[in-house]
Amino acid sequence: MADDGGGRIPAGRAIKEARSLVEELAGRRAEAVSGISHGEDGGWTVAVDVVELSRVPPSTDLLATYEVVLDADGDLVELTRARRYVRGQADED
Numbered sequence: 001m002a003d004d005g006g007g008r009i010p011a012g013r014a015i016k017e018a019r020s021l022v023e024e025l026a027g028r029r030a031e032a033v034s035g036i037s038h039g040e041d042g043g044w045t046v047a048v049d050v051v052e053l054s055r056v057p058p059s060t061d062l063l064a065t066y067e068v069v070l071d072a073d074g075d076l077v078e079l080t081r082a083r084r085y086v087r088g089q090a091d092e093d
Contacts, residue, residue, distance in 0.1 A: 014074060018044070030048050030050055031050055031051055033048055041071065042071070043072050046068045062084060063085055064084045064085075
């Protein structure tokens with residue numbers, strides 16, 4: 001998936017690719033992107049949130065954040081589930 005402009009894909013394209021990969025490999029619909037960071041090697045790490053278990057009411061849904069690591073060409077390097085949480089649950093700092 002090489003980019004025409006020097007081998008590094010732009011952030012928007014990395015997000016689109018990461019969402020697609022999570023949907024394909026984890027079998028879940030991507031609900032949101034909660035983070036993106038640019039790596040020193042020219043690649044990207046994208047955090048994609050998905051609903052793992054729908055509940056009633058939706059405020060009790062079980063969500064997960066998947067971290068997708070892409071190289072500078074947009075190819076998958078790593079896909080991991082970083083965390084699971086209930087919708088609306090705040091992280092403790």
